[in-house]
Amino acid sequence: MDNFYERYKSHILLEEIGIAGQKRIKASNVLIVGVGGLGSPVAMYLAAAGVGKIGIIDFDTVDISNLQRQILYNVTDVGENKIEIAKKRIKELNPELKVVAYNEKFSQLNALKIIKKYDVVVDASDNFPTRYLVNDACAFAGIPDIWASVYKFEGQISIFDAKMGACYRCFHPIPPKIGTVPSCGESGVVGALTGIIGSMQACEALKIITGAGVPLIGRLLYFDVFNMTIKEFRIAKNKNCSLCGEKPSLKQLANYDEFCHINDFIENEITSIELNKKIKTGKIQIVNIVGKAEKNDLIFPTAITTSVNNLIFLKDKFNPNLEIVFVCKYGYRSIYAMQLLKESGYKGKMYSLKGGTRKLSIYSF
Numbered sequence: 001m002d003n004f005y006e007r008y009k010s011h012i013l014l015e016e017i018g019i020a021g022q023k024r025i026k027a028s029n030v031l032i033v034g035v036g037g038l039g040s041p042v043a044m045y046l047a048a049a050g051v052g053k054i055g056i057i058d059f060d061t062v063d064i065s066n067l068q069r070q071i072l073y074n075v076t077d078v079g080e081n082k083i084e085i086a087k088k089r090i091k092e093l094n095p096e097l098k099v100v101a102y103n104e105k106f107s108q109l110n111a112l113k114i115i116k117k118y119d120v121v122v123d124a125s126d127n128f129p130t131r132y133l134v135n136d137a138c139a140f141a142g143i144p145d146i147w148a149s150v151y152k153f154e155g156q157i158s159i160f161d162a163k164m165g166a167c168y169r170c171f172h173p174i175p176p177k178i179g180t181v182p183s184c185g186e187s188g189v190v191g192a193l194t195g196i197i198g199s200m201q202a203c204e205a206l207k208i209i210t211g212a213g214v215p216l217i218g219r220l221l222y223f224d225v226f227n228m229t230i231k232e233f234r235i236a237k238n239k240n241c242s243l244c245g246e247k248p249s250l251k252q253l254a255n256y257d258e259f260c261h262i263n264d265f266i267e268n269e270i271t272s273i274e275l276n277k278k279i280k281t282g283k284i285q286i287v288n289i290v291g292k293a294e295k296n297d298l299i300f301p302t303a304i305t306t307s308v309n310n311l312i313f314l315k316d317k318f319n320p321n322l323e324i325v326f327v328c329k330y331g332y333r334s335i336y337a338m339q340l341l342k343e344s345g346y347k348g349k350m351y352s353l354k355g356g357t358r359k360l361s362i363y364s365f
C-alpha cells in the first residue's frame with residue numbers, strides 16, 4: 001500500500017475513477033482466457049492497472065511465430081510453457097498482484113468452477129468452442145464476457161452480458177463449419193492490431209470494475225486497420241436465443257467441441273507416426289491444403305497442393321483405391337477438406353493429419 005497513490009496517480013487523478021475506483025480495481029478479480037495475441041496486452045494492462053487478482057488459463061508453448069504479436073514472450077521463451085512465462089512477466093510488472101495460472105484446457109468440466117471465482121472474464125481465445133464455452137459459463141454465472149476476435153486487418157470487440165443485453169449466441173446462434181474460418185496462424189494477422197483490440201478489452205474490464213464510462217454491452221465495434229475505419233453495430237438480444245431467450249433450452253454447459261463439430265471426423269485424424277507408416281505402404285496420396293501465403297513452405301512439396309475452395313474441382317484426379325491424407329498447417333482446414341469431399345459424394349478413404357504440419361519438419365518423414 002506504500003506506493004499505492006504514487007503508482008496509480010494517473011488513475012486517481014481521473015474524477016471518474018479516483019481513489020475509490022482504484023481501490024475497486026485492487027479488490028477485483030479478472031480471468032483472462034488465452035494468453036496469446038489478445039491476452040498479452042490484456043494481461044499487461046490489467047497488471048499495470050493494479051487488478052488485485054488475475055487468473056490466466058492456457059495450455060500452449062511459445063512458438064517463434066507467436067513473437068510477431070504475443071508481447072508477453074521473448075526469444076528466450078520459445079519452447080517454454082506460456083502460462084508460466086506469462087505469470088512471471090505479470091509478477092515482474094506488478095509484484096503485489098495475485099496471479100493464478102491454470103495450465104490446462106478450458107473446458108465444460110472446469111469452466112464454471114474457475115469462472116465463479118472472478119468478477120469479469122476476458123475472452124482472448126482464438127477458437128469457436130472456447131468462445132461458446134466462455135459465453136455460456138459467463139451467462140450461467142452472471143458475469144460479463146469481454147469478447148474480441150482478430151482476422152487479418154480486422155478486429156471486433158463487444159461485451160456479452162446476458163443480464164443486460166445480448167449474449168454471443170444471440171449474435172452467432174450457430175457455429176461456422178470447422179475449417180471455414182481460419183485462425184491467425186493460417187490467415188495472418190497484423191500484430192499491432194491484436195495490441196489495439198486487446199488494449200480495448202483491458203479498458204472495458206477496467207470500466208466494468210470501476211463503473212466509469214459506457215460499457216460496450218449490446219454494441220459491437222468493428223475495426224479495419226487497413227483503411228483505418230471504425231464502425232459500430234448494435235447487437236440486440238434474441239428472444240429466441242437458446243441460452244438467454246424467453247424459453248432457453250440450454251440449462252447447463254455442453255460439449256463445445258461436439259457443438260462446433262470438432263469431433264465429427266476424430267476417427268479420421270492420424271498422427272505423424274501413423275502417416276509415416278502409411279507413406280511406407282506406398283498406397284496413399286497426400287494432399288496439401290494451403291492458404292495463399294503458404295505455398296513455399298510445404299513439408300510435402302511434390303504432393304497435390306490446393307486451396308480448400310479448389311479441392312472440389314480436383315475430385316476426379318484422386319484414385320479412390322488409394323487413401324487420401326489431407327495435411328494443412330494447423331489440422332483444421334484438412335478436416336474441412338474431408339468434410340467437403342465427403343459431401344461431394346467421394347467414396348474413397350480419407351484422413352487428416354492431426355494438429356497439422358506446423359510443429360513438424362521435412363525431416364519428420
Ligand SMILES: [Zn+2]
Nearest residue numbers: 167170241244
Ligand atoms: Zn443470447
